[in-house]
Amino acid sequence: MIRINGLSHHIGAAPILHDIDLTLPRGKLVALIGPNGAGKSTLLRLVARLEPVQQGRIEIDGLDLSTTPTERLALAMAVMGQQTHIASRLRVAELVGFGRWPHHHGRPRPADRAAVRQALAAFDLEPLAHRFLDEVSGGQAQRAHLAMTFAQGTDWLLLDEPLNNLDMAHSRTLMARLADLVRGSGRSVVTVVHEVNYAAAWADHIVAMKDGRIVAEGPPETVLTEPVLSALYDTPIEVSRHDDRPLVLHHHWHDQLGSPFPKAADAPSHLLH
Amino acid sequence: MDRPAATLIAALLALLAASSLVWMFQGIGGGNRGFILQLRGTKLAGLVVVGAAVGIATVLFQTVAANRVLTPSIMGFDALYVLLQTALVATLGVAGFAALPGAAKFLAEVAVMSLLAAMLFGTLLGKGAKDIPRTILTGVILGVLFRSLSTFLARIMDPNAFAVVQSVSFASFGSIDAALLPAAGAIAGLCVAGAMWLAPRLDVLALGREVAVSLGLRFDRLVLVTLGLVGMLVAVSTALVGPVAFFGLLVAGLAHGLAPSARHAVLLPAAGLIGAVILVAGQTLFERLMGQTATLSVVVEFAGGLFFLFLLLRGRVR
Ligand SMILES: Nc1ncnc2c1ncn2[C@@H]1O[C@H](COP(=O)(O)OP(=O)(O)O)[C@@H](O)[C@H]1O
Ligand SMILES: [Mg+2]
Numbered sequence: 281m282i283r284i285n286g287l288s289h290h291i292g293a294a295p296i297l298h299d300i301d302l303t304l305p306r307g308k309l310v311a312l313i314g315p316n317g318a319g320k321s322t323l324l325r326l327v328a329r330l331e332p333v334q335q336g337r338i339e340i341d342g343l344d345l346s347t348t349p350t351e352r353l354a355l356a357m358a359v360m361g362q363q364t365h366i367a368s369r370l371r372v373a374e375l376v377g378f379g380r381w382p383h384h385h386g387r388p389r390p391a392d393r394a395a396v397r398q399a400l401a402a403f404d405l406e407p408l409a410h411r412f413l414d415e416v417s418g419g420q421a422q423r424a425h426l427a428m429t430f431a432q433g434t435d436w437l438l439l440d441e442p443l444n445n446l447d448m449a450h451s452r453t454l455m456a457r458l459a460d461l462v463r464g465s466g467r468s469v470v471t472v473v474h475e476v477n478y479a480a481a482w483a484d485h486i487v488a489m490k491d492g493r494i495v496a497e498g499p500p501e502t503v504l505t506e507p508v509l510s511a512l513y514d515t516p517i518e519v520s521r522h523d524d525r526p527l528v529l530h531h532h533w534h535d536q537l538g539s540p541f542p543k544a545a546d547a548p549s550h551l552l553h
Numbered sequence: 554m555d556r557p558a559a560t561l562i563a564a565l566l567a568l569l570a571a572s573s574l575v576w577m578f579q580g581i582g583g584g585n586r587g588f589i590l591q592l593r594g595t596k597l598a599g600l601v602v603v604g605a606a607v608g609i610a611t612v613l614f615q616t617v618a619a620n621r622v623l624t625p626s627i628m629g630f631d632a633l634y635v636l637l638q639t640a641l642v643a644t645l646g647v648a649g650f651a652a653l654p655g656a657a658k659f660l661a662e663v664a665v666m667s668l669l670a671a672m673l674f675g676t677l678l679g680k681g682a683k684d685i686p687r688t689i690l691t692g693v694i695l696g697v698l699f700r701s702l703s704t705f706l707a708r709i710m711d712p713n714a715f716a717v718v719q720s721v722s723f724a725s726f727g728s729i730d731a732a733l734l735p736a737a738g739a740i741a742g743l744c745v746a747g748a749m750w751l752a753p754r755l756d757v758l759a760l761g762r763e764v765a766v767s768l769g770l771r772f773d774r775l776v777l778v779t780l781g782l783v784g785m786l787v788a789v790s791t792a793l794v795g796p797v798a799f800f801g802l803l804v805a806g807l808a809h810g811l812a813p814s815a816r817h818a819v820l821l822p823a824a825g826l827i828g829a830v831i832l833v834a835g836q837t838l839f840e841r842l843m844g845q846t847a848t849l850s851v852v853v854e855f856a857g858g859l860f861f862l863f864l865l866l867r868g869r870v871r
Contacts, residue, residue: 330766354769361763367619368759368815378760382769386753432768 281306282327287336289322296322297492304470309462311479312472314489315513320472321362321440328359328438354382358432362440364425366413372424373409376400379431399431418445439471443478455482480504480526488512500526557813565826572834573597579841599729600832603790606741608828609748610786611801612808612820616759617779622864624801629696630787631796634666639703643710656736663740663788670784671777726836726849729793737789744782752817799857804828806860
């Protein structure tokens with residue numbers, strides 16, 4: 281369980297997170313949703329100890345973030361940030377290999393090598409294993425980073441927009457793999473998801489953030505509703521159902537919702553060009 | 554170490570051994586062999602220490618800065634050392650400066666350098682130098698600042714003091730300060746051993762702050778320790794031959810280009826050996842075979858400067 285108590289965060293004078301209290305359940309696929317700038321990445325980065333906590337407390341499976349050695353935390357959670365650029369020239373297999381570093385600190389054992397092979401296989405990276413990271417596509421590099429996180433073999437996985445750069449097929453495969461990690465191996469996943477339908481289809485628990493606050497929390501049924509989503513994204517949103525799960529129709533303007541722009545007929549003709 | 558890496562290190566060692574032999578025994582006459590060999594041996598040791606120190610310091614620094622164009626000298630490390638020397642001469646006077654026991658003074662300077670380097674550049678690079686152009690600019694400004702401060706101090710000194718300062722302010726591979734060599738060699742040796750011990754951690758550091766922290770590396774502490782090592786290595790090489798601007802860039806570029814992987818266990822020894830080979834072979838060439846018609850420091854700096862321009866023009870700012 282990740283417990284967050286009274287967490288506030290400022291950057292300069294700007295408040296980013298406001299007194300957040302949140303408990304993330306173990307053994308669930310948790311999706312963090314919300315508009316751009318809601319503070320999702322900041323919250324995840326604080327939990328991942330990538331930024332120092334300014335005010336409040338974070339605990340992960342009973343380990344207090346402020347008192348637990350960082351080496352120990354690396355065995356409890358693996359993190360993939362939103363930026364994944366790496367300066368050194370590495371091969372895909374080498375990058376994935378670093379996922380085992382918390383276990384061997386520089387002297388890999390056979391078990392570590394086996395875990396790397398397994399991670400490469402799980403993310404379809406075997407044909408690319410010996411390519412340099414700057415010689416594969418953005419989506420393939422993203423998969424290599426995911427495989428590294430996966431190879432770390434921790435109970436918790438924290439991912440910030442892992443579907444960035446991934447095509448449909450790999451997005452779905454990744455979500456299925458995360459769901460499988462949770463249901464099959466009892467691991468816990470917290471992921472920021474940009475496209476709410478992936479949360480609708482796969483998440484067990486959804487946390488909705490806006491303006492640095494948690495505005496809704498619960499199973500997809502209760503969070504992915506028209507009133508909650510419309511208020512969350514400040515725009516009318518329609519929710520339908522498919523396969524007994526919510527299906528969010530956010531990509532078009534339904535006739536009954538009205539257009540966001542003035543009607544063409546109302547605008548002076550010279551503005552139409 | 555895997556096969557290609559071992560081959561590279563062995564080849565560099567062979568090159569170093571060959572150029573050292575030529576350096577030691579080329580054109581050695583009948584008379585006074587012992588004296589000549591001792592003189593040459595001292596110089597050889599100096600060149601090896603300086604080459605290795607500059608090469609390894611540059612690779613370490615580039616790893617911390619996550620950038621292949623920056624070097625300690627571009628960021629003003631050796632200017633800082635010269636300033637330190639000048640300030641000492643200015644406050645103690647030439648007599649006082651000369652009266653200081655050589656090795657102890659040198660050790661104190663090295664310690665101060667490593668502290669200053671860690672503090673100053675640690676704050677600058679701590680977050681992984683996200684804004685590279687700004688970091689380069691800051692370094693250049695710091696370098697100019699240190700140099701002008703040295704010049705200012707030198708102006709208000711008497712001419713004797715000025716001469717003492719001059720001798721430490723310009724690079725010369727021909728006149729190595731032999732008295733400092735034992736202490737300098739020992740410090741460089743310790744720094745290299747420390748860097749090799751840190752090598753696996755440096756590999757993780759090179760992944761960038763975020764990834765390194767999530768893998769459980771104590772990132773900020775390692776940055777400070779590494780910069781401290783860089784400060785000491787720069788102090789060693791600057792004390793022995795004076796400041797060199799672009800030599801390190803050349804060596805680190807070659808090391809990264811030749812090494813089969815980005816692992817520091819290979820990169821660091823490769824850079825140290827490449828630096829030593831260039832200096833020993835180059836000095837042999839210029840001092841013996843070309844009879845001092847050109848100066849190694851000028852040529853090496855020229856080649857390094859060209860390489861710097863090449864990197865900038867290629868847009869390889871990372
Ligand atoms: N370095 C920074 N300086 C100032 N404001 C920042 C900085 N980084 C993020 N912010 C602000 O913090 C807020 C939350 O950002 P973030 O956590 O990245 O949002 P999200 O991931 O939900 O899109 C945003 O309003 C953003 O503008
Ligand atoms: Mg974000």
